[in-house]
Amino acid sequence: MAYQALYRVWRSQRFDDLVGQEAITKTLKNAIQQQKTSHAYLFTGPRGTGKTSAAKIFAKAINCPNSVDGEPCNECEMCRSITEGRQEDVIEIDAASNNGVEEIRFIRDRANYAPTAAKYKVYIIDEVHMLSTGAFNALLKTLEEPKEHVIFVLATTEPHKIPATIISRTQRFDFKRIGVSAIIGRMAYILEQSNQPYEEQALSVIARAAEGGMRDALSILDQAISFSNETITLADALAVTGSLTTEMMDRFIGACLQQDVSSALEVLENILAEGKEARRLTEDLLLYCRDLLMYQQAPKLLESRAAYLTDPFKQLAETTASERLYSMIKILSDTQNEIRFTNHANVYLEVATVKLATPQTAAANAANVQVSPATNPVDQAELTALKTQLQQVQKELQQLKANPTVEKEERKAAAPKKSANSYRVPTERVYQVLSEATKDHLLNVKNVWEDLLMALPVTQRAMLKASEPMAAGPSLLLVAFDYEIVCQRADSNDELRLNLQNSLSMMIKNYTPEFVFITRESWPRLRQAFLSQHHDRPIEMEASDSEEKISLLPKETNEVVEQAKSLFGDLVTIKED
Numbered sequence: 001m002a003y004q005a006l007y008r009v010w011r012s013q014r015f016d017d018l019v020g021q022e023a024i025t026k027t028l029k030n031a032i033q034q035q036k037t038s039h040a041y042l043f044t045g046p047r048g049t050g051k052t053s054a055a056k057i058f059a060k061a062i063n064c065p066n067s068v069d070g071e072p073c074n075e076c077e078m079c080r081s082i083t084e085g086r087q088e089d090v091i092e093i094d095a096a097s098n099n100g101v102e103e104i105r106f107i108r109d110r111a112n113y114a115p116t117a118a119k120y121k122v123y124i125i126d127e128v129h130m131l132s133t134g135a136f137n138a139l140l141k142t143l144e145e146p147k148e149h150v151i152f153v154l155a156t157t158e159p160h161k162i163p164a165t166i167i168s169r170t171q172r173f174d175f176k177r178i179g180v181s182a183i184i185g186r187m188a189y190i191l192e193q194s195n196q197p198y199e200e201q202a203l204s205v206i207a208r209a210a211e212g213g214m215r216d217a218l219s220i221l222d223q224a225i226s227f228s229n230e231t232i233t234l235a236d237a238l239a240v241t242g243s244l245t246t247e248m249m250d251r252f253i254g255a256c257l258q259q260d261v262s263s264a265l266e267v268l269e270n271i272l273a274e275g276k277e278a279r280r281l282t283e284d285l286l287l288y289c290r291d292l293l294m295y296q297q298a299p300k301l302l303e304s305r306a307a308y309l310t311d312p313f314k315q316l317a318e319t320t321a322s323e324r325l326y327s328m329i330k331i332l333s334d335t336q337n338e339i340r341f342t343n344h345a346n347v348y349l350e351v352a353t354v355k356l357a358t359p360q361t362a363a364a365n366a367a368n369v370q371v372s373p374a375t376n377p378v379d380q381a382e383l384t385a386l387k388t389q390l391q392q393v394q395k396e397l398q399q400l401k402a403n404p405t406v407e408k409e410e411r412k413a414a415a416p417k418k419s420a421n422s423y424r425v426p427t428e429r430v431y432q433v434l435s436e437a438t439k440d441h442l443l444n445v446k447n448v449w450e451d452l453l454m455a456l457p458v459t460q461r462a463m464l465k466a467s468e469p470m471a472a473g474p475s476l477l478l479v480a481f482d483y484e485i486v487c488q489r490a491d492s493n494d495e496l497r498l499n500l501q502n503s504l505s506m507m508i509k510n511y512t513p514e515f516v517f518i519t520r521e522s523w524p525r526l527r528q529a530f531l532s533q534h535h536d537r538p539i540e541m542e543a544s545d546s547e548e549k550i551s552l553l554p555k556e557t558n559e560v561v562e563q564a565k566s567l568f569g570d571l572v573t574i575k576e577d
């Protein structure tokens, strides 16, 4: 028999086999048991976290005549036909290859017929974000007229590319990255079932390299098996996952300790160019520094467990003062906190690199102590050079903050060009909000604002803490931020917009406005400009000599004033010319 990839052979066939997504599988099992399933689901999350496996298990469980506790039996003809992909009532579509309107119309027509063999027709649409706009519209029509016997399961790695109108009609589940220990547990189980000997440390190296994806973990494990002689050793795992990184970390930390800023930045650039993720690298560097400390204290202990006891590592451990390591650990853990909130982790890591390689500054920052020049003479030329380098990196950071790289190309093209240093207020959009705004909409939003923030993930909630809804209409909502930098970040964060829309549509029925973000500072000017524009219009009409229009004038002017008052409340002052 031809060799089959581990992730195919060991694909989860029951909810209980799906590792690391317990909250989701429990909810789905309960829904099936209590026959309270929804007409449409949206499974989002990074690749390899179990979205399509969950979709297939779901299709089996609701159609299996022997289903127990919401799990499929996997033995009856129905279960087997779904597992083998030959059940015509369970239709799997890869939107990446079928992104046309025609396909979705076809689905829509077929969905009108009752299932032939199964209880429910289940459409599983993978990579649903790849559908064209036309196809999304066709899909939306289908979701708007749910049929008793039809269930849609949409899966995607990129939920921010899915129209809010679609999302609001689905029940959404966010699949998380799978934890290292859960991945290790699953791999160990598979290897034991296959009688494949292994070293435990090998699994931990592989699990870390997989970065939360089970499918990636099993692919690396496959490679390690073919690389190894019988037992999968730590060395095999390191060889397969790229010991290159270990060597580069030696060089990086080495350069920092030698206070060689430009070499350190160069090595950093190389590591990132290899595709290493900045957050993961920061964590690895933290562990590396911690292990240097531990090796100083208990070399024997570390011999048995660290993956990278290279000669450069040992040398660094022997020649570095532990105080220096403590301050590096502090810098790295601060960086770890900072990059949670940003799309520009690489830039923060560059700044951290300069700090790591500049011990005086680092120590002063870390301990917040004042360094007296008398007791700490510093080579003036060197200090100037370092300052210049730091300024360079900070300037780069500023530029990136001002020009956030937007993931969606279309958005990038459509978005107005931002100036180098400041957030460009979308004036036209603001006027659009103001021209459709009503006091009721604003009040409704304000009523749920606190709850809305509570529904967001912690980091996004933190961003919106210093913000306030200023005006709202049926399709647009204007939010002002106290800080320009936060406003910029929010504006470039598609996932934040999506979460806001999703949560809002649940709190205010079917309300999914587009968000427009401004700085609080710009608000008085924008408000004034809008009001004066609308104040001018009736006067022009007065000049156009129609009696009827003239008689309308006072009423219209009043309407504008009333409208302004309803928008802004007591803040409004109408300037009389």
Ligand SMILES: [Zn+2]
Residues within 6 Å of the ligand: 064, 065, 066, 067, 072, 073, 074, 075, 076, 077, 078, 079, 080
């Ligand atoms: Zn069954």
